[in-house]
Amino acid sequence: IAGITQAPTSQILAAGRRMTLRCTQDMRHNAMYWYRQDLGLGLRLIHYSNTAGTTGKGEVPDGYSVSRANTDDFPLTLASAVPSQTSVYFCASSESGNNEQFFGPGTRLTVL
Amino acid sequence: RKEVEQDPGPFNVPEGATVAFNCTYSNSASQSFFWYRQDCRKEPKLLMSVYSSGNEDGRFTAQLNRASQYISLLIRDSKLSDSATYLCVVNGRGGTSYDKVIFGPGTSLSVIP
Numbered sequence: 001i002a003g004i005t006q007a008p009t010s011q012i013l014a015a016g017r018r019m020t021l022r023c024t025q026d027m028r029h030n031a032m033y034w035y036r037q038d039l040g041l042g043l044r045l046i047h048y049s050n051t052a053g054t055t056g057k058g059e060v061p062d063g064y065s066v067s068r069a070n071t072d073d074f075p076l077t078l079a080s081a082v083p084s085q086t087s088v089y090f091c092a093s094s095e096s097g098n099n100e101q102f103f104g105p106g107t108r109l110t111v112l
Numbered sequence: 113r114k115e116v117e118q119d120p121g122p123f124n125v126p127e128g129a130t131v132a133f134n135c136t137y138s139n140s141a142s143q144s145f146f147w148y149r150q151d152c153r154k155e156p157k158l159l160m161s162v163y164s165s166g167n168e169d170g171r172f173t174a175q176l177n178r179a180s181q182y183i184s185l186l187i188r189d190s191k192l193s194d195s196a197t198y199l200c201v202v203n204g205r206g207g208t209s210y211d212k213v214i215f216g217p218g219t220s221l222s223v224i225p
Binding site for chain 1: 155157158216
């Protein structure tokens with residue numbers, strides 16, 4: 001692994017189903033983030049983690065949960081997907097909050 | 113008022129032209145400023161950080177005006193490969209509040225042959 005990876009690349013999901021988007025970084029960054037990007041709205045922060053073991057809510061956290069059991073992994077879970085969660089999801093990491101954020105390639109999620 | 117605002121464009125410019133983007137932010141306590149570039153259907157990538165004294169990287173120049181609360185990006189001698197969306201990023205507080213890293217909506221640039 002080099003940098004930050006996300007899986008799956010894309011997914012079509014039925015409404016009401018549970019889905020976990022995976023994110024892994026190998027840069028030993030302290031901070032990790034989940035964003036969603038929608039046309040006309042730009043990137044919006046869903047959840048973040050300052051360091052392993054801690055998480056916080058961003059701008060649009062409702063319907064999503066995260067965990068940070070270790071430094072490398074930061075999964076995002078949709079407990080019961082709804083069509084409004086159709087979006088492109090980007091995971092990112094940084095050494096700290098003031099540093100450059102490195103982004104994963106994104107996951108395109110469609111909820112029908 | 114949105115915390116970070118940008119002119120969405122699109123900016124359509126000929127090759128070789130000079131183009132400038134502005135970005136305004138509302139939080140006067142903002143500490144860190146960046147320009148990111150995002151190609152179509154790709155992830156954002158850092159173009160350059162923006163320092164108080166202004167900084168230059170080849171054809172790209174970034175400026176910060178704290179008094180007026182805006183940052184700018186100047187691209188000289190535009191290339192076809194500069195076509196992308198440029199995102200302004202502002203960290204709302206210093207170091208401890210990661211939830212205040214705000215991305216602007218982006219400005220779309222198309223460089224035309």
